[in-house]
Amino acid sequence: MKKRYAICGLSGRALGMFAKPITTTFSESCEIVGLLDRDSKRFELFETRFPDLTPVETYGESEFDRMVDETKPDVIIVAGRDDSHAKYIIAALRRDLDVITEKPMVTTGEDCRKVLDAEQASKGKVTVTFNYRYAPIHTKIKEIIMEGKLGRVTSIDLNWYLDTHHGSSYFKRWNRLRELSGGLSIHKSTHHFDLVNWWIDQRPVEVFAYGALNYYGPDSEWNPSKEDGRHCETCMHTEDCAYYSRWNSRKERFQVPDDHLESLEEGKKYPYTNYRPDQCIFDSEINIEDTYSATIKYNRGALLSYSVNFSLPYEGYRLAINGTKGRLETVEYHAPGRTPFPTPKQTIDYFPLFGSKETIHVVHREGSHGGGDPLLLEDLFMGEDRRRPYKKLSGALDGAYSVSTGEAVWKSVKEHRPITIDEVLAKQQDYTSSGEMN
Known part of the structure; x- marks a missing residue:
């Protein structure tokens, strides 16, 4: 029997990342039974892309319960505008349904807490699609740390760069309003915070940050x-x-x-x-930042020095992870077609505390997000690979820690003080969920 999926929010991501593979690669075991969106034109767009699915039932933004009653889905996919995620995730959990949600899981710490509470009371579970975990280079970094080659992780330096094409795109669209996206420290940086949390297996506890709107507005x-x-x-x-x-x-x-x-x-x-x-990227309604620099403290002593800039000549990141036994370094250039100079294949340099440097080459895969998307889809629609010695799919707690870190960043910028993660989550208890980071 095929697993039945209903999609809430027909974004480009919903069509390309979820609807397309469900109807092609995974069509033998999966099917789409319902579509929900606030804009009827998006249903027309869906039919243009997937003419064979024209009979699939469509519903307005307030018709979630009717959609569930009539189409009886097993899983709800949430992929609309960021500020719409919370209501559909919580509604699905109240119906004991599993949820697959695009990142960020939600846009506020308050909504994180509501989702965690709803999941604890539900038979359903939340999966957040953090595809950066699945890029082969990122998986290898996780394995190097797990092997103990770095010892106890003490500090991380992560500098992320978006070029003038990609970075400016967020300021042309709805992302430029904090009330819709949570700001880019949430909409974009949750990717980065989740990667660090997953790599080092520690949870964030306190944030201090500076930020500004330097290029846009x-x-x-x-x-x-x-x-x-x-x-x-x-x-x-x-x-x-x-x-x-x-x-x-x-x-x-x-x-x-x-x-x-x-x-x-x-x-x-x-x-x-x-x-x-x-x-226009220079409109006065823009109310988010385009530059951040933050220090984040973790529960087992690690310190993250993080920066992100949304208007640079090229795109990519520089990463260093330090531990009691050594250091790891890597540099990645995204979008080589937009980079105005030759870019090398990404490798990982490992420096033992006492010894010689080792350069680690990784087999790269085709596919978006560093080859991570195809691997993520296999886990989503076929189940996680049981041979893997660690968990890769993200849960609600992972989503909550990444969002609350992003909110702590922009709040620290606005209030000029350290912000704790417990403060953002208004934490009342120790949650245990898919992330298992207590």
Whole structure:
């Protein structure tokens, strides 16, 4: 019997990451039985992409219970706008259904606590799709630490860079409003915080951070004219906008497509109601930061020095992990096609505390997010590989620690003080969930 899935939120991610593999690679054991979204045009988009699934029932944003009653799904996939996640995760758990949710799990520490409470009272469980864990290079780092080659982890340096194409895309879309995304320390950095939590098997306890809006918004030195309400497609200042000119020719607009958008109908750029993903990156409504530097303390003594910048000449990260027995270093360049210089294949350098350097080569895989997405999908739709000696799929507690760290970052920026994770979660008890980090 096929496992039955209903999707809440027909984002580009929902279509490409979940609907497509369910209807192709995993179609023998999985099927989509219901779709829910606030925008009827997204149903039309779904039908364009998957014409064979036109009979699948569709529901409005307030019809969750009716969808469950009529379609009887086994699993709810939550992949809409970030601020919509909590209500559907909690609604599914109250119906004792399993949940697969796109990251971030939710956008606030308060909603994290509500999800954890709902999961404890439910027969269902939450899985958060942290695909960065599945990139082969990241899996190898986990294994090196588990082997004890670093000893007890004492500190981590993680510097993440987004280029002017990818970084600016968040400021064209709904992500630029904290009330919708939680800010980029949540929407984006939860990926990074979860990786560190998973690698070192420690939980965050306190955060101190600085942050600013340096590149975007009306006061940016790159703003050609202080004027709200512009859109890239019709803007009269595109030739004077360095961000636009860098990625678009004068002849062809949108020459380099946005990685996060999936326009599925020929000649139809914006197939949504009252929403355009080409809003001006210099609008005054932007209320999030584009630069962070944070120090995070963990429960077993490790310290993370973290930074992220959303407007740099190239994309990637630099990582170092220090321990009582050695040090690990690696550098990754994302999107080599957008990087203005040759980029090497990523390797890992291991330095024992007393001894010579070892360079570790990793077999890279095809697929997005460093080859992680195809491997994640196998675990989601076939079950976790039982031969693996450690847990890889993320649970609700993992999602909660990553979100609460992100909220602690921006709150520390705003309040100029250290923020504890317990404070963000308003923690009243020790949760034990899929993450098992007590």
